[in-house]
Amino acid sequence: xxxxxxxxxxxxxxxxxxxxxxxxxxxxxxxxxxxxxxxxxxxxxxxxxxxxxxxxxxxxxxxxxxxxxxxxxxxxxxxxxxxxxxxxxxxxxxxxxxxxxxxxxxxxxxxxxxxxxxxxxxxxxxxxxxxxxxxxxxxxxxxxxxxxxxxxxxxxxxxxxxxxxxxxxxxxxxxxxxxxxxxxxxxxxxxxxxxxxxxxxxxxxxxxxxxxxxxxxxxxxxxxxxxxxxxxxxxxxxxxxxxxxxxxxxxxxxxxxxxxxxxxxxxxxxxxxxxxxxxxxxxxxxxxxxxxxx
Amino acid sequence: xxxxxxxxxxxxxxxxxxxxxxxxxxxxxxxxxxxxxxxxxxxxxxxxxxxxxxxxxxxxxxxxxxxxxxxxxxxxxxxxxxxxxxxxxxxxxxxxxxxxxxxxxxxxxxxxxxxxxxxxxxxxxxxxxxxxxxxxxxxxxxxxxxxxxxxxxxxxxxxxxxxxxxxxxxxxxxxxxxxxxxxxxxxxxxxxxxxxxxxxxxxxxxxxxxxxxxxxxxxxxxxxxxxxxxxxxxxxxxxxxxxxxxxxxxxxxxxxxxxxxxxxxxxxxxxxxxxxxxxxxxxxxxxxxxxxxxxxxxxxxxxxxxxxxxxxxxxxxxxxxxxxxxxxxxxxxxxxxxxxxxxxxxxxxxxxxxxxxxxxxxxxxxxxxxxxxxxx
Numbered sequence: 124x125x126x127x128x129x130x131x132x133x134x135x136x137x138x139x140x141x142x143x144x145x146x147x148x149x150x151x152x153x154x155x156x157x158x159x160x161x162x163x164x165x166x167x168x169x170x171x172x173x174x175x176x177x178x179x180x181x182x183x184x185x186x187x188x189x190x191x192x193x194x195x196x197x198x199x200x201x202x203x204x205x206x207x208x209x210x211x212x213x214x215x216x217x218x219x220x221x222x223x224x225x226x227x228x229x230x231x232x233x234x235x236x237x238x239x240x241x242x243x244x245x246x247x248x249x250x251x252x253x254x255x256x257x258x259x260x261x262x263x264x265x266x267x268x269x270x271x272x273x274x275x276x277x278x279x280x281x282x283x284x285x286x287x288x289x290x291x292x293x294x295x296x297x298x299x300x301x302x303x304x305x306x307x308x309x310x311x312x313x314x315x316x317x318x319x320x321x322x323x324x325x326x327x328x329x330x331x332x333x334x335x336x337x338x339x340x341x342x343x344x345x346x347x348x349x350x351x352x353x354x355x356x357x358x359x360x361x362x363x364x365x366x367x368x369x370x371x372x373x374x375x376x377x378x379x380x381x382x383x384x385x386x387x388x389x390x391x392x393x394x395x396x397x398x399x400x401x402x403x404x405x406x407x408x409x410x411x412x413x414x415x416x417x
Numbered sequence: 418x419x420x421x422x423x424x425x426x427x428x429x430x431x432x433x434x435x436x437x438x439x440x441x442x443x444x445x446x447x448x449x450x451x452x453x454x455x456x457x458x459x460x461x462x463x464x465x466x467x468x469x470x471x472x473x474x475x476x477x478x479x480x481x482x483x484x485x486x487x488x489x490x491x492x493x494x495x496x497x498x499x500x501x502x503x504x505x506x507x508x509x510x511x512x513x514x515x516x517x518x519x520x521x522x523x524x525x526x527x528x529x530x531x532x533x534x535x536x537x538x539x540x541x542x543x544x545x546x547x548x549x550x551x552x553x554x555x556x557x558x559x560x561x562x563x564x565x566x567x568x569x570x571x572x573x574x575x576x577x578x579x580x581x582x583x584x585x586x587x588x589x590x591x592x593x594x595x596x597x598x599x600x601x602x603x604x605x606x607x608x609x610x611x612x613x614x615x616x617x618x619x620x621x622x623x624x625x626x627x628x629x630x631x632x633x634x635x636x637x638x639x640x641x642x643x644x645x646x647x648x649x650x651x652x653x654x655x656x657x658x659x660x661x662x663x664x665x666x667x668x669x670x671x672x673x674x675x676x677x678x679x680x681x682x683x684x685x686x687x688x689x690x691x692x693x694x695x696x697x698x699x700x701x702x703x704x705x706x707x708x709x710x711x712x713x714x715x716x717x718x719x720x721x722x723x724x725x726x727x728x729x730x731x732x733x734x735x736x737x738x739x740x741x742x743x744x745x746x747x748x749x750x751x752x753x754x755x756x757x758x759x760x761x762x763x764x765x766x767x768x769x770x771x772x773x774x775x776x777x778x779x780x781x782x783x784x785x786x787x788x789x790x791x792x793x
Contacts, residue, residue, distance in 0.1 A: 223428050225722075226771045230729040231764055238752060328617065328646065329729075335619050336736045336749065358619075370624035394620045401615040401646060409653065 142410030150403040157392065165388045173392055176357040180327060183260045183353060187326035188319045190264035195271025200302065202272075203279055207298075221269060229266040233333050236262030240350075252351045259330065259350065267325050274318050278311045313415035317408055324404030331355030331397050358393045366390025418783045425776050429769055436765050440758045444521070447755070458503045461496070469504055522758040530759070533744040534766050537731070540634060541770065544641035545727055549720065551648055554694065556655035557709070561688055563660070564680035570604035611649070618644040618730060619737035632740050637731070645730040651723055658712040668704055676704045714789075718782055724774040728767060 161170050198221060205214040224232070240258055243249045249258060279302055282288050291301050307315070334355030350356065357363060366387035372379045383391055461467075461478075468474045475497075482493045568576070577597045613621065621644050630636060642648060662668075672678045681687035692700055700706040735745035744763060751760040 219424060219428065219431075222424065223432065226428065226725065226775060227768060228725050228728040228732060228771060230732045231767060234752070235764075332617055332619070332733045332737070335617070336733065364623055367620060367623040368626055371626060394616070398612050398616050398620065402611055405615065405646070405649065405653075412657065 141414055143407045143414060144410070146403045146406040146410060150400065150407075153399050153403075154396075157395065160384075161388065161392065164385055165392070169389045172352060172357055173389070173396075176352045176354045176393070177396060179256055179351050180330060180354045183256055183263070183330050184323045184326045186257060186260035187264045187267065187330075188323050190261050191268040191271050191322050191326075192315070192319065194264060194268035195275055196307075198268070198272040199275035199279065202276060203302070221272070224266070225269050227266070229329060230332065230336075232266040233262055233329060234336070236265065237333060237337060244350075256351050260326070263326055263329050263333075267322050267329070270322060270325075271315075271318055274314060275307065275311075278306055278314060282306045282310065313411065317411040317415075320404055320408040320411065324401055324408070327354075327397070327400055327404070331358070335359045354393050354397055358390065358397070363390035363393060367394060418779065421779050421783075422776065425772050425779075429772050432768055433765060436761045440522075440761055443757045454499065454503055457496075458500045461500060462503070469500060521756065522762055526759060527762075530744070530747065530763065530766075533742070533747060534763075536634070537744040537767075538770060540637050540641065541724075541728065541731060543638050544731070545720070545724060545774075547638070547642050548648055548651060548723065548727065550696065551642065552651035553655050553698075553713070553716070555648065555652035556659060557693055557698075559652070559656050560659045560663075561680050561682070561693075561705075564663075570600045570607060573600035574598075574604060613643060614649045615646045616644055617737075618734040620644075622734065622738045626738075632742065637734060637740070637743075640734050641727065641731055645726075645733065647723075647727060647730055650726075651719070654719055655712065655716050658715050659708060662708045662712045662715075668708060671704045671707060676707075677702055678704050680705075714785060717785070718778060720778045721775045724778075725771050728771060732767075 161173070165173075198217070202214065202217055202221075205217060237259075240249065240255070240262065243258075244255070249255050282305075287305075288301060291305065292298065296305075331354050334350065334353045335358055337350075338356060338359030358367070366383075367390045369379070369383060369387045370391070373383070462469065464478075467478050469478075479493065479497055482496065483490060486493060567573075574597070577600060581594075581597050618640050622640060668678075677686040679686040683689050686703075688700065688703065688705060692698060698709060700709065732745040732748075734740070735743040736749045740746050744766075748760055748763045751757070751763070
């Protein structure tokens with residue numbers, strides 16, 4: 124009994140003292156409450172649509188994180204070795220290309236990427252939905268990986284300035300091992316996790332926005348319905364838009380607020396999931412900063 | 418600085434060149450595609466006895482095709498589809514209509530786009546200025562609250578609710594429940610504010626669509642500032658810089674040298690709301706003055722990424738809310754109808770805007786750094 128009480132007290136303490144864990148639990152709790160509410164009041168086809176869209180968006184978000192980490196790591200290490208190797212022309216070319224990518228507003232870049240995806244869908248190259256989700260995520264990651272690249276470069280730069288780097292080189296440890304194991308894995312994991320959370324939030328936001336935007340279509344033959352359903356594309360459907368429009372009714376008739384939770388559940392649900400996920404992601408990232416003094 | 422300028426101008430020139438080549442390639446390909454499509458279906462459309470608008474004639478034509486070429490049913494299908502697509506394009510494709518004005522990138526189109534571009538720049542500049550100011554203000558308020566040792570409103574509410582039953586804690590039952598509930602209401606208000614600030618622009622836009630004019634510049638500006646998480650994210654960045662700066666050694670030295678380190682609101686040695694809100698911000702005799710100036714110096718370069726993200730937000734607003742007559746709505750429409758020359762010109766314009774912002778930020782940063790190093 125005493126052990127159970129102690130364990131509970133420890134969990135409670137950990138829960139209260141770490142903001143990131145609190146918000147992660149809050150997100151799951153929020154989603155569980157929403158699911159319960161939907162099971163009671165939302166029709167089954169709409170619920171199935173939302174579940175598929177949520178799953179696709181989350182999978183998309185995780186894939187963006189994965190791709191961004193790989194691309195960020197590759198570009199940061201590429202720049203590092205080109206700089207160290209004295210290969211000035213290649214270094215300048217790579218820096219120039221990355222800066223070019225940085226200056227292009229993300230949504231424009233993703234929009235152009237979606238135009239290419241549309242062409243591939245029209246030519247029947249991209250048929251399987253999972254392949255489409257992967258390619259959509261890859262396109263998004265092309266415009267967010269620079270944050271990861273900057274972070275890795277900054278971490279390498281920080282540790283290079285310390286004696287520890289040269290000392291390890293003197294001990295005969297390979298530079299790649301120092302960077303990948305000692306700097307990135309052992310001393311920058313918290314930073315990378317924090318960045319991964321931030322990238323996830325950004326990915327969800329960008330993917331929802333682009334899917335909402337292209338609901339009018341990127342070609343006269345292909346529209347967002349040709350892509351796998353995500354939160355953004357389901358929100359862009361007429362019935363969801365009507366639900367969001369209904370929020371405006373509350374300003375003229377406050378009592379209508381009760382109707383929102385029953386009559387306009389689909390659109391309100393998706394909007395809530397998007398906003399709640401973004402808020403929770405922001406707080407989890409902030410909690411990590413506070414916990415690990417990043 | 419010269420190297421940076423060359424890089425910026427070089428990237429503008431590079432992108433312009435690439436876009437020009439793409440436009441030329443697409444124009445050439447589009448013309449040849451159109452010619453090929455027309456050549457494929459033209460002989461059939463000229464058949465005197467077949468009216469392709471009539472379903473019976475279409476069915477008869479299809480059967481005749483199958484009779485003549487029984488082994489190539491798939492090719493017959495494709496031909497029927499091509500004829501249908503061509504006929505539909507005659508009605509829907511602006512490129513095939515006569516009397517619809519200029520179809521590609523022409524001077525009238527450029528003039529029309531220029532007006533939209535200027536309006537876009539004005540909105541962008543105002544939103545950038547407002548978010549720059551508001552992000553710093555929010556971060557400063559959060560920083561001062563942190564220095565005051567204030568906990569979150571929820572924790573404050575829980576603390577007061579616990580203390581309510583204990584008169585020794587300072588809250589008596591006679592004062593009523595109002596002092597206990599105030600932090601709860603504040604927490605609720607903060608929650609709603611967060612929900613709004615994190616909402617994508619299209620959610621707020623559609624929610625307010627019934628009551629506001631979507632295409633007004635004022636609405637665009639307000640939406641640009643408060644939505645898409647822009648304000649919260651950049652306020653958080655500035656807050657992080659303030660916290661990092663406040664941990665540095667010179668702050669301790671300044672306190673020893675008798676600068677004020679009191680963070681109480683509106684007290685003689687503390688921080689006044691007025692000094693926090695006015696521009697330029699001044700906190701004479703207070704250590705926050707130096708913390709703020711140094712944090713602001715580091716924050717300034719983030720304007721470059723803020724500019725890019727802000728433009729992303731404005732594009733989302735204009736495209737998602739279908740605000741007609743605005744630059745980004747025009748961009749989406751041009752992509753939709755495959756007028757890639759106009760679409761790429763608009764994208765180039767937006768890219769140049771980001772680059773000009775980056776150049777201005779770099780110039781300002783360079784000047785400041787020279788001043789810091791006593792070279793300017």
